[in-house]
Amino acid sequence: MKTFNNISNFNDWSKKEKDQYSISVIKGLVMDATRHANSGHPGGPMSCADFAYLLYRDHLNFDPNNSEWANRDRFILSGGHMSMLQYSLLLFMGWLDVDDIKNFRQLESNTPGHPEVEIPGVECTTGPLGQGFAMGVGMAHAEAYLRNLVLSNEDYSVNEKFGRDIIDHYTYVLASDGDLQEPVALGSASLAGHLGLSKLIVFYDANSAQISGKTDRSDSTDYSMIFKGFKWDVQEIDGHDHNQLNEAIINAKKSNRPSIIIGRTIMAKGTATMEGNHNTHGAPLSDEEINATKIKLGMPPDKFYFPNEVANHFRKRHDALSSSVKEWIDITNELRLTKKLGPLLSVCIDDYLPEMEYPEFVPGDSLATRKAFGATLDTFSISVPNLIGGSADLEPSNYTGNFAKTYFDFKIDNQSGRNIPFGVREFPMAAMMNGMALHGGIIPFGGTFLVFSDYERPALRLAAIQNARVIHEFTHDSFYVGEDGPTHQPIEHTMALRTIPNFNVFRPADAKETAICFRIAMENKDIPSALLLTRQGVPVLKQDYNELEKGVRKGAYILKDCEDEPQIVLIATGSEVSLAIETAELLNDKNVRIVSMPCMEIFDKQSDDYKAKIIPNRRCLKVTIEAGITAGWEKYSGVNGFSIGINHYGASAPGKELANKFGFHPKIIEKRIRRHMESLL
Numbered sequence: 001m002k003t004f005n006n007i008s009n010f011n012d013w014s015k016k017e018k019d020q021y022s023i024s025v026i027k028g029l030v031m032d033a034t035r036h037a038n039s040g041h042p043g044g045p046m047s048c049a050d051f052a053y054l055l056y057r058d059h060l061n062f063d064p065n066n067s068e069w070a071n072r073d074r075f076i077l078s079g080g081h082m083s084m085l086q087y088s089l090l091l092f093m094g095w096l097d098v099d100d101i102k103n104f105r106q107l108e109s110n111t112p113g114h115p116e117v118e119i120p121g122v123e124c125t126t127g128p129l130g131q132g133f134a135m136g137v138g139m140a141h142a143e144a145y146l147r148n149l150v151l152s153n154e155d156y157s158v159n160e161k162f163g164r165d166i167i168d169h170y171t172y173v174l175a176s177d178g179d180l181q182e183p184v185a186l187g188s189a190s191l192a193g194h195l196g197l198s199k200l201i202v203f204y205d206a207n208s209a210q211i212s213g214k215t216d217r218s219d220s221t222d223y224s225m226i227f228k229g230f231k232w233d234v235q236e237i238d239g240h241d242h243n244q245l246n247e248a249i250i251n252a253k254k255s256n257r258p259s260i261i262i263g264r265t266i267m268a269k270g271t272a273t274m275e276g277n278h279n280t281h282g283a284p285l286s287d288e289e290i291n292a293t294k295i296k297l298g299m300p301p302d303k304f305y306f307p308n309e310v311a312n313h314f315r316k317r318h319d320a321l322s323s324s325v326k327e328w329i330d331i332t333n334e335l336r337l338t339k340k341l342g343p344l345l346s347v348c349i350d351d352y353l354p355e356m357e358y359p360e361f362v363p364g365d366s367l368a369t370r371k372a373f374g375a376t377l378d379t380f381s382i383s384v385p386n387l388i389g390g391s392a393d394l395e396p397s398n399y400t401g402n403f404a405k406t407y408f409d410f411k412i413d414n415q416s417g418r419n420i421p422f423g424v425r426e427f428p429m430a431a432m433m434n435g436m437a438l439h440g441g442i443i444p445f446g447g448t449f450l451v452f453s454d455y456e457r458p459a460l461r462l463a464a465i466q467n468a469r470v471i472h473e474f475t476h477d478s479f480y481v482g483e484d485g486p487t488h489q490p491i492e493h494t495m496a497l498r499t500i501p502n503f504n505v506f507r508p509a510d511a512k513e514t515a516i517c518f519r520i521a522m523e524n525k526d527i528p529s530a531l532l533l534t535r536q537g538v539p540v541l542k543q544d545y546n547e548l549e550k551g552v553r554k555g556a557y558i559l560k561d562c563e564d565e566p567q568i569v570l571i572a573t574g575s576e577v578s579l580a581i582e583t584a585e586l587l588n589d590k591n592v593r594i595v596s597m598p599c600m601e602i603f604d605k606q607s608d609d610y611k612a613k614i615i616p617n618r619r620c621l622k623v624t625i626e627a628g629i630t631a632g633w634e635k636y637s638g639v640n641g642f643s644i645g646i647n648h649y650g651a652s653a654p655g656k657e658l659a660n661k662f663g664f665h666p667k668i669i670e671k672r673i674r675r676h677m678e679s680l681l
C-alpha cells in the first residue's frame with residue numbers, strides 16, 4: 001500500500017489515492033473512538049470501510065442539507081455494532097462533528113453504542129442482528145409501493161418532466177455474518193426475492209469472523225446459492241477492491257431483482273498485526289496496535305484525525321446533489337397543486353391522515369371483533385391509500401381477505417397491490433412493518449394469531465424503541481379459540497405485550513370499540529399498536545360511536561353505572577366486557593358499575609382525577625375480568641379486590657365448555673363475588 005506521510009499536496013493525488021487515504025482516516029477514527037470510550041467494535045468497521053465509504057462518496061443519493069428528504073436513498077447498517085463506521089461517514093457528510101465522535105457511547109451523545117433512529121442520517125435503530133436487514137426489506141417495499149402508487153395516478157406527468165418518479169430511490173443494507181445467520185434476515189430475503197424488490201441492495205461483509213471465532217465453527221452455508229434460490233441477483237467480489245466494489249454497485253442498481261454483493265473481506269483490515277483476528281470484533285485495540293496501524297496506513301499519530309482535505313474530497317458531490325434535490329422539490333411543489341396528485345402527495349410524503357368513516361354495526365348483533373376489524377379495514381382503506389399490509393397466511397382468520405380481493409396482492413409484476421401476502425413469516429413481517437413505517441408515507445398493518453405474537457416480539461420491542469406507527473392485528477385472543485388446544489390459546493400474551501414500554505395494547509369489547517381503537521392506532525404516529533381481537537362472536541354494544549369514542553380515547557370508561565355509590569366495580573376488557581354485563585344483571589341487588597378498559601396504557605396516562613372517577617379509591621369491591629393471566633391486574637383490583645383470569649394453559653375443547661370449566665360464566669363469577677364480599681364483612 002502506498003503511504004502518505006504528508007498531505008500538503010493532497011490535491012495532486014489521484015481519486016483512488018484520495019479514497020484510500022480517506023478510508024484510512026475512517027479507520028483511525030474508529031480505532032480512536034473505541035479506544036477513548038474503552039468499548040465498542042473496531043474490527044467489523046475496518047473490514048467493510050471500503051464498501052461503506054465508496055457507497056457514500058460516489059453513489060448514495062441524499063440531500064446534504066436535509067436528512068429527512070423524502071426521496072433519499074436509505075442506508076441501513078444492519079450490523080449495528082459497527083456504529084462507528086456510520087458515525088465516521090456522518091462526520092464526513094458534515095452531519096456530526098469531531099466532538100460527537102469523541103463522545104462515542106456517552107450519555108446523551110449523538111453517537112450511542114448502536115445507531116439510533118433519532119440521529120440525523122440514521123434510518124433505523126439497529127443492533128439486534130438480522131432485524132436491520134428485514135427493516136431494509138420493509139423500506140424497499142414501501143418505496144416500491146409508493147413509486148407505483150404515484151405512477152398509477154391519472155394526473156401523473158412527472159416522468160416526462162423529470163425522467164423519474166417522485167418516490168424512486170434505492171435501499172442499501174450493510175449486513176454482517178451475524179445478520180445472515182439470523183433467520184429473520186433469511187425470511188425477509190425470501191419474500192424480497194419473491195416480490196421482486198429490485199431497488200434493494202445488500203452488501204454482505206463476509207469477513208468470516210464473528211465474536212467467538214471463525215464463522216466456520218458454526219456456519220458452512222453457501223449464501224450465494226441460498227440467495228440465488230431466493231431469486232436474488234448475486235455477485236461475489238473482493239470486498240477491498242475498489243474497482244470491483246464500484247462495478248458491483250452499478251450492476252446491482254441495474255438489476256431487476258434484489259441484489260446481494262458478497263464482499264470477501266478481512267476482519268480489522270489495515271491493522272498492523274491483527275488482520276483477520278476475531279478478537280478485534282468487540283474490544284478496542286491497544287495503543288501500541290493503534291499507533292503501529294497508523295504508521296502502516298501512512299497517517300499521523302494524531303487522535304481523531306480528520307483533515308479538511310478529506311472532508312472536501314468527500315463532499316465533492318454535495319453541490320450536484322443539492323441542485324438535483326432542488327429540482328425534485330420544485331417539481332413536487334408544482335404537482336402538489338394538481339387536483340388528484342396533490343392530496344396523494346400530502347398523504348405519502350407529509351404523512352397526512354385523511355378523514356375516515358366508521359362502518360355501521362347493528363347493536364345486539366353477535367359479531368367477532370376480528371370480523372369488525374375486517375369491516376373497518378375495508379372502510380378505512382377507501383380514504384387512506386397508504387394503509388397497506390396483510391396477514392402471515394391467516395387471511396381467512398384475520399378477515400383481511402376482502403381487502404386482498406379489493407386491492408389485490410403486491411406482486412413482482414404488479415407492485416401497486418396493497419395486500420402483502422407475507423406467508424408464514426411472522427417475525428420478518430413485523431420487522432418489515434417497522435421498516436415501512438420508518439420509511440414514511442406508509443401505515444403498515446399485519447395480522448396473525450395472538451399466540452404467535454411471541455414470534456414477533458423482538459420486532460415489537462424495536463417498533464416501540466423507534467416510535468414506529470405499526471398496527472398489529474392479533475386475533476384468536478384467548479382460550480375461547482377452543483378446539484385448537486393449548487398451543488393456540490394465548491394465556492400470558494396480553495399482559496406480556498403490555499410490559500413493552502411505549503406500546504399500546506388494545507383489547508376492544510365489541511365491533512364499535514374495535515373500529516375506534518383502529519382509528520386511535522392510526523392517529524398515534526409515534527406509538528406502535530396491537531389490536532387483540534376475538535375469534536368468537538361478542539354482542540355489539542348499544543351505545544353509538546360518539547358516546548363510545550369519548551370513553552375509548554381515555555383507555556377506560558364507565559360503560560354502565562349504578563345510581564348510587566358503587567359497591568362493586570367490574571373492570572373488564574375485550575370479550576369479558578359482555579360477561580361483566582351479564583354478571584352485573586345477576587347482582588342487581590347491589591350497586592354495580594361496569595368499566596370497559598380497551599387500552600390500559602392510555603388509561604394509565606390519564607389524570608389522577610379521571611382515573612379515580614372511573615375506578616374509585618374508596619372502599620368498594622373491585623373485580624377485574626380478562627381471559628389471560630391475572631398478574632398485573634392487582635393495581636386496579638387493590639388489596640380487597642380480586643382478579644378473574646386464567647393462570648394455566650388451556651385445553652382442546654369447544655370454547656364455551658372451556659369457559660365453564662375455567663370459571664368464565666356469569667353465575668360462577670356472581671358466586672365468587674358474593675363469597676368474597678361475605679369474607680370481607
Ligand SMILES: Cc1ncc(C[n+]2csc(CCOP(=O)(O)OP(=O)(O)O)c2C)c(N)n1
Pocket residue numbers: 041043044045079081082127128129130176177178179182207209210211267281
Ligand atoms: C440478535 C443478536 N444476537 C446477538 C448479538 C450480539 N452480537 C453482536 S455482534 C455479533 C456477531 C458478530 O459477528 P459478525 O456479525 O460477523 O460481525 P463482525 O464480527 O464481523 O463485525 C453478536 C453475536 C446481537 N447484537 N444481536
Ligand SMILES: [Mg+2]
Pocket residue numbers: 176177178205206207208209210
Ligand atoms: Mg463477521
